[in-house]
Amino acid sequence: MGLDMYAEALIQAFEHPQHKHEMDNATKSMHEENISCGDKITIHLRIGDGVVKEASFEGSGCVISMGSAEMLFGELKGKELSDIESMSREDILKIIKIDPGPVRMHCATLSLRAIKKAVLDYEKKPIDRATKEL
Secondary structure (H helix, E strand, O other): OHHHHHHHHHHHHHHOOOOEOOOOOOOEEEEEEOOOOOOEEEEEEEEEOOEEEEEEEEEEOOHHHHHHHHHHHOOOOOOEHHHHHOOOHHHHHHHHOOOOHHHHHHHHHHHHHHHHHHHHHHOOOOOOHHHHOO
């Protein structure tokens, strides 16, 4: 039951996203693609006072990439940029509560990579190795 329950939550996030839409007046947007599988995402953030005020995404891809994005975006509002900068693969796994395995990990981390790149670019910081490797 355990893994099936979490897989079902990921499927529900994919099928009924609340954060998948365009955003007018985004402070920062970022596009990322997984060339190997064709998943694509464009993220939009409205940032103020060092925190995410609003977040949305657009994109296409598999259940893991789009479901993970939806679940991650559900946690972004009010999050400090410094907290986003320090997020890792382990954080996305805690959010989605399943391990997609090494072959599909790039699907699960696509949205996090885009968000971290957007935040680092917004803050005029270089993209760090950990973000590049997501």
